[in-house]
Amino acid sequence: MAYLEAFILYWLFVVIGVVVFVMMVFALTELYKLIRKLLKKSVPPFGLKGIIKIILPIYIIAFAVIYVDKGYDYLYKDRAYKEAKSYALAGEVIFIYKKVLLGFVYPDNPLFKPLQFAHSIILSKINDHIPKEDGEREIWNYKFNSFDYARTMFAPISKIHTEIDGGFTNPNISMDEGILPLIADIYTTMKALDEKPIKDKEFDRFDRYLAIASMAPYYAMYYKYQANLYYDVNIAREKWFYIYEMVWKNKKLKSELFHYINILNNTREQWDKDKALADAFEQRPNTKVAFYWGVLKGYQNMGAMEQELYKTYLCTSALFLQEVAYYKEFVHWAYMTAGSSYNKLSKRERKTYDFLLERNSPLYYAAKYICKIPFTYMTKRERGFDPKHRDRLMRGAEDNRYIIKIREIEKELKIKGMLN
Numbered sequence: 481m482a483y484l485e486a487f488i489l490y491w492l493f494v495v496i497g498v499v500v501f502v503m504m505v506f507a508l509t510e511l512y513k514l515i516r517k518l519l520k521k522s523v524p525p526f527g528l529k530g531i532i533k534i535i536l537p538i539y540i541i542a543f544a545v546i547y548v549d550k551g552y553d554y555l556y557k558d559r560a561y562k563e564a565k566s567y568a569l570a571g572e573v574i575f576i577y578k579k580v581l582l583g584f585v586y587p588d589n590p591l592f593k594p595l596q597f598a599h600s601i602i603l604s605k606i607n608d609h610i611p612k613e614d615g616e617r618e619i620w621n622y623k624f625n626s627f628d629y630a631r632t633m634f635a636p637i638s639k640i641h642t643e644i645d646g647g648f649t650n651p652n653i654s655m656d657e658g659i660l661p662l663i664a665d666i667y668t669t670m671k672a673l674d675e676k677p678i679k680d681k682e683f684d685r686f687d688r689y690l691a692i693a694s695m696a697p698y699y700a701m702y703y704k705y706q707a708n709l710y711y712d713v714n715i716a717r718e719k720w721f722y723i724y725e726m727v728w729k730n731k732k733l734k735s736e737l738f739h740y741i742n743i744l745n746n747t748r749e750q751w752d753k754d755k756a757l758a759d760a761f762e763q764r765p766n767t768k769v770a771f772y773w774g775v776l777k778g779y780q781n782m783g784a785m786e787q788e789l790y791k792t793y794l795c796t797s798a799l800f801l802q803e804v805a806y807y808k809e810f811v812h813w814a815y816m817t818a819g820s821s822y823n824k825l826s827k828r829e830r831k832t833y834d835f836l837l838e839r840n841s842p843l844y845y846a847a848k849y850i851c852k853i854p855f856t857y858m859t860k861r862e863r864g865f866d867p868k869h870r871d872r873l874m875r876g877a878e879d880n881r882y883i884i885k886i887r888e889i890e891k892e893l894k895i896k897g898m899l900n
Contacts, residue, residue, distance in 0.1 A: 482609065483555075486566035493573035493598065494543045498536065505531050546572065560680040561616060564609035571602035571624050578628060587628035599624040615676030616683050618669045622691045626669055629662050630698040659705050666699045667736055674743040686760050689747045693767050696774020699740055704781065706733055721788050728785045737782060744775045765821040769833050772810040776837065779803035787885060793893055794886045795851035804847045810837060811857045834860070845877040850886055 509531075550572055554565035574595050585591055606620050622630070670692050678684035707726035715722050727733045748771075751758050761768045783799045786792045794800045814822040814833075822830070838844070838859055847853040849871070865873045877883055893899035 482563040482605075483566045486563075486570050486605075489567070489570035489602075490547060490573060493570060493577075494540070497573070497577060498539060501535070501539065502532060505535075543573065546576075559682065561610050561614075564606045564616070564620075567602055567605040567609070568620055568624075571599060571606075571620075574598045574602065575623065575627075582628065582632055586634050587632065588634070592628070596628070613676060615673050615678040615688060616680055618672045618676065619678075619683055619687050619691055621665075622669055622673075622695060626662075626666055626695060626698075630666060630695045633698060633701065659702055663699060663702050663706055666695050667703070667740065670695050670699065670743055671739065674746055685754065686757060689750055689757060690760060690764065690767055692743060692747050693761070693771035693774070696740075696744055697770050697777065698774075700774045700777035700781065703727070703733070703737060703740070706730075721784075724781070724785045724788065728789055737778065741775070741778050741782065744771065744778065747771065748775075762821050765825050766829070769814075769822070769825075769837070772806060773833070773836055775806050776803060776810070776841075776843070779806065780841070780843065784882070787889070791889050791892070793889050793899065794846060800846075800851075803843065804851075804853055807837075807843055807847070808855070808857075816857060842877055842880045842882045845874060845880075846883060846886060849874055849877075850883070850890075 547569065550569050553559075554569055555562050559565060578592070578595050578599075581589075581591060581595070587596075603620060603624050607617055610617050628634075673688045673692050678688055704723050704727050707723050707730065727737070751761060761771070779799055779802060783794070783797060783803060786797060786799055787794060813820050814837075822833075825833070844855075844859055848855050862870060862874060878887070890899065
């Protein structure tokens with residue numbers, strides 16, 4: 481019965497998509513006719529029937545191919561919980577609609593509500609056929625729920641954050657504390673994927689780690705906004721580090737951050753042990769970059785808190801040295817490996833990642849020019865300098881508040897005779 485119901489849902493979602501498509505074409509056609517009328521028919525006419533005759537068969541054939549391809553993977557091969565996967569197959573239709581829509585609107589847009597409602601139905605059907613203790617539930621929760629936010633890095637504006645610096649991800653939405661349930665869901669899902677057994681062998685070996693990596697940047701970027709509950713806006717305006725203090729002094733949030741890093745380190749260890757998993761990451765460069773982005777941001781947050789609160793000298797910090805190790809690993813893969821899949825990303829994607837992982841952080845400067853850690857790689861900015869003046873010009877980063885703090889600690893330690 482489950483298979484029949486899932487089959488009906490799949491094609492029902494396809495048909496609904498067809499109806500919406502025809503309505504959109506009809507509306508555009510009427511608009512076109514109006515424009516022709518205003519222009520006194522100087523624009524050549526085209527018919528609604530002609531468009532539908534061309535597009536509709538392609539649309540139906542495409543979803544038939546998807547059904548056969550995914551159906552073979554989920555239902556024919558030796559997979560666990562096939563009834564659950566039959567419903568997941570129906571959810572794939574909605575997932576495709578979402579991915580298309582995400583290219584134009586935010587996940588909080590009203591247009592997303594029907595799709596999110598459909599996915600909530602699918603998830604409830606899936607969960608009926610998978611035990612609570614099995615981590616496969618979390619994979620479907622990520623794909624059909626968290627994905628909308630995790631892969632777009634979208635987050636509602638915090639009212640408090642707006643009052644401080646006037647900006648966030650989406651200027652059209654103002655939702656105080658609206659991001660908190662999203663962060664909690666991402667963390668809970670990552671934690672469950674790290675800890676729970678998964679009966680399905682393929683999901684156990686590959687998908688659990690790929691999903692963790694995909695979610696990592698979202699938690700790393702936004703976890704600190706959980707401190708909104710403890711905010712004093714007046715203090716925050718005067719003290720840039722205030723939000724980090726609020727996180728660090730909260731045992732739950734501090735523990736979460738360290739656990740988050742452990743989850744990513746566990747993922748990296750599995751990828752080292754299993755060549756097939758390493759190949760799966762290499763075939764998905766966006767996911768591989770997401771891992772590096774997430775782990776580097778996580779270490780950066782932890783290191784900043786440690787440095788500020790405990791006056792730890794960066795060059796002897798285990799957190800900083802681990803962050804540098806991950807950074808060097810990333811730049812070797814992305815910029816120094818000729819056959820790296822990073823080079824297969826679009827120019828727009830590479831430009832974004834270069835900004836986030838190379839040019840937008842004082843990490844490289846601190847490691848190379850303060851801690852004297854050797855690098856065989858130079859950043860784009862550094863390569864652009866005259867070799868004779870390169871070191872002097874790179875000292876321009878000395879006005880960064882992160883670097884200033886390192887220099888202050890360095891000076892104090894030298895005065896106390898604790899540093900040569």
